[in-house]
Amino acid sequence: MKADPRDQQRLLDLQAIDTRAAQLDRARSKLPVLARLEELARTRMLANDDVVSAQTEHGDLEREVTKAEADVQLVRDRAARDQAHLDSGRGTAKELTALQHEMASLARRQSELEEIELDVMERAEAAEMELARARTQLAQVDAQISEARAERDEQQADLGAQLAEALAPRDALVAELPEDLVALYEKLRASHGGLGAAMLHARRCLGCQLELNAADMTRIRDAAADEVLRCEECSRILVRTAESGL
Structure with a gap:
């Protein structure tokens, strides 16, 4: 040639x-911020998993609290009916004595259920705190991702402008060869x-x-x-x- x-x-x-x-x-495809975004994506996935796990735990415990409260209320209602019956004086002595024994039993059962209720409420409160912590962590990661994306966009735009400037004379040069x-x-x-x-x-x-x-x-x-x-x-x-x- x-x-x-x-x-x-x-x-x-x-x-x-x-x-x-x-x-x-x-350089545009190898920006350090791109690697940071990949790492943040992995961190976010773990943080989101923590939120889902905490939400599940909190939801389960909330249902336990509801059940525990219902159990306690059921015993209280039964004890209130028995007390009302006793206060009315209606019934035989044997029936009234049986009601007194039942009320004593209900009082013990209520005490047991209230302890269960308190334990579940404490665990639910701890789960709520854990859920808040997990959500805060996720929000912090999301903020870091937003910041990194803005940095990426700015750097890529700058490199894109440099690339366009570098390529500007190419077509004219090729046309002359x-x-x-x-x-x-x-x-x-x-x-x-x-x-x-x-x-x-x-x-x-x-x-x-x-x-x-x-x-x-x-x-x-x-x-x-x-x-x-x-x-x-x-x-x-x-x-x-x-x-x-x-």
Whole structure:
């Protein structure tokens, strides 16, 4: 392939644009805040699990409290009816004596149920405090996520602006270069890690960083100025400049 030496050298300008753009694009995808957001997402999942667990525990205990209160009230109502019966004086002495025994039994049962009720209420109160703590923790994580997202958006927007600025001259530059030269460059760039053209600098290919041997240097010296050369090691377009050491 033939191309004006000046066009070949301008490939280095195009490569510099593409290299800078690739660096910015990579930086945008490798922002430290992105890793922090992933970690916060895992933290939030655990915090949310804690909230769900605490809600379940609190709900179960609330139902236990309701049942315990109902059990105590049931005994109280029964004791109140028995007391009313006793106070009325109706019934035989045997019946009244039986009611007195039942009331004593109900008093013991009420005491037992009130202890159960108190225990359940204390556990429910502790569960409510735990639920509040879990919700606070979740809210704190959500706040950290919101802050990190804002930081991510700001940084990505800044890098996006830099990327747009870096790419701004590319289309005009490509339009001024021979189509076949650009096509070869793009093909090599796609298959060689984003680097399609490299300078020959002081006998070294700056694409693969290998120093050319004497035979390769002789071949390059003997090549016509408009010959598009390729590095024998990495196959990239090898651009000759005043710094090539020829």
